[in-house]
């Protein structure tokens with residue numbers, strides 16, 4: 001009987017994202033998930049076998065699969081995962097499949113690294129030969145002595161003892177040269193927490209629960225410094241003991257070298273690292289080690305969730321709330337969805353760790369869907385840092401209009417005197433920026449949406465990122481008539497320059513996208529900073545993520561309000577998370593940490609909860625706001641982002657889609673809270689004009705309405721105009 005393979009061809013062109021059928025020649029050994037070579041038009045191209053069946057769906061003559069590619073096949077689990085992603089996110093099969101195979105393996109741009117090794121052959125007469133050697137041949141003796149201990153790299157031997165000594169011994173038959181593959185090992189960074197410690201009761205309780213697998217998903221809610229990492233390590237150990245494998249995700253590439261070293265100190269060579277910052281060779285080797293079962297623990301940034309690990313027994317996501325777990329470019333996906341899929345497939349626990357869980361995730365512990373594990377205390381009983389809210393309007397009133405408030409400056413001076421370190425944090429998500437009156441703190445807002453307006457240099461206008469409404473820019477404050485109006489954002493370089501002027505003898509480091517590019521860029525900055533005391537580190541969001549500093553006493557949040565006025569429903573949540581996380585860098589070892597929040601809006605409820613370190617109280621307040629205003633998790637927001645080089649094309653497409661979606665309003669009635677089309681806040685990005693359709697609807701209709709939205713999108717998708725669909729996007733920019 002002829003067997004038919006259903007194949008997705010590896011071409012990144014939307015027109016061909018469908019299943020093609022090929023006849024499987026007998027004795028080719030094609031299996032589901034195999035990578036195969038198939039004829040495609042005049043070419044031979046790579047494809048992935050989705051499934052095998054015994055009758056074709058057409059009467060047309062089918063071509064045959066040409067060959068099967070070694071390695072890089074897609075696991076059955078990952079095939080199902082791709083199907084899930086195609087359905088859930090409306091992405092292309094080929095894009096989903098490509099996530100499940102390393103670029104290097106797919107493109108064959110790397111291969112194993114072979115090195116020449118030397119060892120003793122064990123041939124008879126070696127001892128006699130050595131004693132017969134004249135004293136000028138000492139080098140040969142040295143070669144033999146060193147090989148008696150272990151086999152060695154040929155180049156090393158030659159470097160130490162000379163090429164002729166080695167080649168003579170090879171000729172005489174006493175030494176043999178052989179080939180070995182060498183692992184190109186990613187950077188591991190020594191951490192100061194390598195010893196195994198006895199767990200405290202909270203940690204032990206968490207590990208026990210996770211190991212018993214009482215619930216599918218756990219939220220490990222532990223304050224900064226509560227020892228979550230130790231819970232991860234012990235849970236991984238338990239999974240390995242049961243013969244399983246484990247995946248640990250960290251939010252940022254810069255954190256992997258530390259965690260990698262830590263895992264390696266516990267689990268040795270069983271650990272592999274995966275992230276996009278690895279060299280081609282490193283990634284190739286790590287991928288292979290996972291595929292062939294040598295590696296049983298994988299640590300990495302979000303893409304590591306696609307590691308071809310078999311028999312997964314535990315998945316952990318550290319700093320669960322971090323935005324970096326969402327892929328915001330094609331293919332768009334949420335790492336937590338993927339992790340949950342794999343955890344269910346493998347029937348194993350998923351652990352989401354954070355000191356500031358996302359509101360949507362924490363809500364699931366309230367509803368009982370996820371199990372909450374609390375770790376309310378720091379391990380070393382070091383108290384959490386003391387937080388001071390500094391009203392910047394007072395600073396201006398007393399004549400200080402610099403970036404730094406007086407209380408912050410005197411704390412920095414104190415820290416310097418006692419050889420402690422300071423971190424200055426700039427709350428910047430890059431681009432958006434609002435205006436503010438420096439006298440009274442007034443911020444212009446949209447009259448329709450109450451959202452702060454964003455200043456656009458292009459056209460010198462203020463814009464509402466919710467409804468798109470434009471306003472004239474401000475020259476004087478309508479509230480107090482002051483002309484002292486400034487754009488919200490401050491730059492890292494400016495802060496570095498200013499602080500250097502004030503403390504010229506103290507080393508100042510800078511950590512942002514500009515200073516950390518390049519291989520191990522983060523590490524270089526962090527290590528340089530850690531080695532100096534006193535010292536000052538100026539940085540952006542990347543400081544917030546999980547770094548364990550021993551000697552930081554003062555943290556200054558220079559412009560706490562920046563994320564607060566981002567114009568979306570998550571701005572309070574994000575502000576709380578960010579400030580709590582950066583604050584957590586202070587006084588980790590010995591306590592005595594001091595945090596200064598500089599704000600123009602000191603009464604805002606977020607700051608009260610941040611200062612009291614009360615996440616749960618913040619959650620209660622925020623969740624009730626979400627409920628009354630009908631935002632996630634009580635409603636779903638969908639954004640269709642439409643972009644094209646020509647403005648008219650993008651505009652026309654948006655209009656058409658909007659018209660096609662309008663009937664949904666009648667169909668779903670009150671379940672649709674909002675439906676509108678507008679120019680995207682970043683009207684032009686990477687040379688493309690961007691428009692968007694926003695839809696907000698109740699949770700109940702999600703499955704129904706998403707099908708219809710995707711149908712509409714697919715009808716309008718024609719390869720010329722890009723249309724992306726995002727569910728609960730983390731940013732509406």
Ligand code: ADP
Nearest residue numbers: 193197198199200224225226227228229230379
């Ligand atoms: P978190 O990830 O919750 O912020 P960490 O896992 O970084 O906290 O732990 C903070 C510090 O406490 C680390 O230096 C860690 O080695 C140490 N630690 C964790 N658990 C214990 C324990 N049970 N006993 C002693 N030290 C511990």
Ligand code: ZN
Nearest residue numbers: 446449464467
């Ligand atoms: Zn508006």
Ligand code: ZN
Nearest residue numbers: 437440477480
């Ligand atoms: Zn004013």
